[in-house]
Amino acid sequence: MKIWEIIPDILYSVQYDNQEDDEYNRIFEELQDFQTVLSFFNEHNLKINDYYVEATGIPRTDKEAYANKIVQEALNLEDKFESLIENVERGATPDFHSEFKWLEGTMLQPIAGLKWGAIDSSSMIRIYAAEIESNCMIIVYGGIKIRHQLSESPLLEDAKRKVDNLISYLMKNNILTREDLKLIAER
Numbered sequence: 001m002k003i004w005e006i007i008p009d010i011l012y013s014v015q016y017d018n019q020e021d022d023e024y025n026r027i028f029e030e031l032q033d034f035q036t037v038l039s040f041f042n043e044h045n046l047k048i049n050d051y052y053v054e055a056t057g058i059p060r061t062d063k064e065a066y067a068n069k070i071v072q073e074a075l076n077l078e079d080k081f082e083s084l085i086e087n088v089e090r091g092a093t094p095d096f097h098s099e100f101k102w103l104e105g106t107m108l109q110p111i112a113g114l115k116w117g118a119i120d121s122s123s124m125i126r127i128y129a130a131e132i133e134s135n136c137m138i139i140v141y142g143g144i145k146i147r148h149q150l151s152e153s154p155l156l157e158d159a160k161r162k163v164d165n166l167i168s169y170l171m172k173n174n175i176l177t178r179e180d181l182k183l184i185a186e187r
Contacts, residue, residue: 001169003138005185009178010088010096011081012185013139014166027127027142031074038067040144044154048146055122066124070144073125088135097134103163111170113140113163128159130166136178140166 002015004022013024021029030036041063048060058065080099088095103113112131127142141162147153175181 001166003181003185005182005187006139007085008182010085010135011137011139012181014141014162015186022139023141024139027139028074028078031125031142031144032071032078034067034071037070037144038063040155041066044146047152047154049148051148052122052124052146070124073123077125077127095135096129096137097131100129100131100137103128103160111167111176113160113167115159126156126159128163130163130170132170132176132181133178136181138166138170138181 001017002022004013004015004024005011006013006022006024011024013022015022019026045060045063045066048066052058053060056066056069058069084094084096084099087093101115103115113128115126115128124144124146125142126145128140129137130140131137141156141159143153143155143159145153145156170176173184175184
């Protein structure tokens with residue numbers, strides 16, 4: 001595992017040993033690719049929770065509509081991240097600290113596990129991160145949430161474990177501040 005610097009002092013991203021890209025870039029690349037997202041829904045559309053069917057107004061069987069929704073959400077989310085980065089640099093809100101929510105069961109001090117909830121309530125994209133200090137985030141994992149329980153969502157069932165593993169790694173190696181993170185991050 002490597003940690004890559006995306007924006008110095010603000011945004012970092014994990015790259016797992018078996019992956020070509022870091023998580024930040026992988027998430028946006030995959031979720032903005034219509035064919036990749038459509039393949040996901042071709043395999044998992046019948047598992048979509050009733051909540052998402054009702055909230056989106058899209059029938060479970062309309063795989064292309066769900067794929068289009070995810071691609072558009074990913075584009076909007078990338079814009080939102082750029083806006084949050086600008087706000088952090090200016091000391092304004094909303095910022096990463098105010099927009100990410102606690103990930104239940106991962107609040108190990110001094111590092112917290114966080115999840116990006118959504119731009120709107122029907123959003124199906126989730127991004128998971130660890131917060132070293134306020135507005136200093138490490139993107140750990142992300143993908144499409146189609147079930148109420150994280151453990152029931154294909155591809156996201158390992159999200160909490162990945163966050164916990166990163167937090168354990170950081171604590172074990174005494175990486176607890178921005179300065180510590182800058183020393184180990186790849187550029």
